[in-house]
Amino acid sequence: xxxxxxxxxxxxxxxxxxxxxxxxxxxxxxxxxxxxxxxxxxxxxxxxxxxxxxxxxxxxxxxxxxxxxxxxxxxxxxxxxxxxxxxxxxxxxxxxxxxxxxxxxxxxxxxxxxxxxxxxxxxxxxxxxxxxxxxxxxxxxxxxxxxxxxxxxxxxxxxxxxxxxxxxxxxxxxxxxxxxxxxxxxxxxxxxxxxxxxxxxxxxxxxxxxxxxxxxxxxxxxxxxxxxxxxxxxxxxxxxxxxxxxxxxxxxxxxxxxxxxxxxxxxxxxxxxxxxxxxxxxxxxxxxxxxxxxxxxxxxxxxxxxxxxxxxxxxxxxxxxxxxxxxxxxxx
Numbered sequence: 001x002x003x004x005x006x007x008x009x010x011x012x013x014x015x016x017x018x019x020x021x022x023x024x025x026x027x028x029x030x031x032x033x034x035x036x037x038x039x040x041x042x043x044x045x046x047x048x049x050x051x052x053x054x055x056x057x058x059x060x061x062x063x064x065x066x067x068x069x070x071x072x073x074x075x076x077x078x079x080x081x082x083x084x085x086x087x088x089x090x091x092x093x094x095x096x097x098x099x100x101x102x103x104x105x106x107x108x109x110x111x112x113x114x115x116x117x118x119x120x121x122x123x124x125x126x127x128x129x130x131x132x133x134x135x136x137x138x139x140x141x142x143x144x145x146x147x148x149x150x151x152x153x154x155x156x157x158x159x160x161x162x163x164x165x166x167x168x169x170x171x172x173x174x175x176x177x178x179x180x181x182x183x184x185x186x187x188x189x190x191x192x193x194x195x196x197x198x199x200x201x202x203x204x205x206x207x208x209x210x211x212x213x214x215x216x217x218x219x220x221x222x223x224x225x226x227x228x229x230x231x232x233x234x235x236x237x238x239x240x241x242x243x244x245x246x247x248x249x250x251x252x253x254x255x256x257x258x259x260x261x262x263x264x265x266x267x268x269x270x271x272x273x274x275x276x277x278x279x280x281x282x283x284x285x286x287x288x289x290x291x292x293x294x295x296x297x298x299x300x301x302x303x304x305x306x307x308x309x310x311x312x313x314x315x316x317x318x319x320x321x322x323x324x325x326x327x328x329x330x331x332x
Contacts, residue, residue: 017042017094017095017097018048019049020097020100021050022051022071023054024272025253025276026298028055028272030275030299032164033143034100034147035062037147038064039065040156042096048069049068053070058252063168085112086112089112095118097110097122099122099124107123122153132148132153163299163300164279166257171258174255176250177247177251181221184223185221186327187263188212188215189223190212190266191266191269192237193230194268194269200289200311201291201311202269202311206236210241212244214320216243220327221244223247224246224248226248231248256277257279259280260279263282263283264328265282265327267284267287267319270286270287275298278298278300282300283326285326286303290308290310304322
């Protein structure tokens with residue numbers, strides 16, 4: 001593990017707090033209200049986030065954590081990796097531990113902690129002394145789930161879970177990105193990526209291409225976002241709409257927020273970037289299949305959900321109509 005601390009250590013009178021949230025990007029965004037609640041409750045304490053490498057730098061810039069540690073996820077067959085992990089966790093000497101991942105793996109992490117009297121361990125794991133359970137917890141949104149878990153642990157929670165907060169993201173777009181958008185206004189962000197091994201969760205690239213052309217005809221500039229894995233989809237979209245801007249592989253998490261703040265519209269599937277863009281305030285159309293848990297939908301000020309059991313049955317006309325209605329309506 002590596003430590004990305006912003007401060008030298010815990011205040012002399014403060015407690016040491018560990019928050020565990022490993023992945024994914026969408027889950028990280030949906031956990032932001034819980035991060036904010038924990039920070040407020042532990043205002044004078046030193047809070048460490050344990051997460052996976054892709055999210056460490058982004059979360060280290062947030063206002064909620066004093067340190068961020070990277071979970072290297074030791075293999076089950078590598079005992080020395082587990083020994084090093086146990087040593088790292090015990091060196092933290094944490095007074096409070098909030099396991100927001102609540103997986104079998106993190107339940108084992110809790111068992112690696114040293115025995116300390118009075119420690120609060122909040123989790124669904126049997127290793128927790130503030131064990132949270134719910135007869136149908138997956139019917140709750142992640143924000144509602146975590147609110148209930150934290151309340152059981154003695155954390156004062158808001159009456160209703162607030163929306164994810166990304167107002168802390170500062171700075172401008174990188175020059176390489178902003179130069180591509182120099183003459184572009186009224187951006188329409190297209191996020192075609194989703195789980196590659198679950199085709200029913202993906203709306204087709206040709207459909208995105210035809211949507212891009214329709215948006216361009218209505219005065220919106222389509223911008224395709226995603227990792228380099230989406231390069232083929234982006235090429236297909238541009239073949240049908242040459243006026244679209246391809247930024248796949250060129251944006252980090254903070255850039256997605258910055259673009260979302262400028263956008264008139266975002267359209268995408270069940271994918272982490274759309275969660276982040278929706279949280280930034282961009283009017284968003286989420287294309288959701290039957291394989292997406294209803295508790296894990298994107299949350300933001302203006303989000304429209306279009307759901308079909310299989311996204312191949314979602315018509316271009318339905319998406320076009322909803323997208324234009326949302327993009328061209330006045331923003332409050």
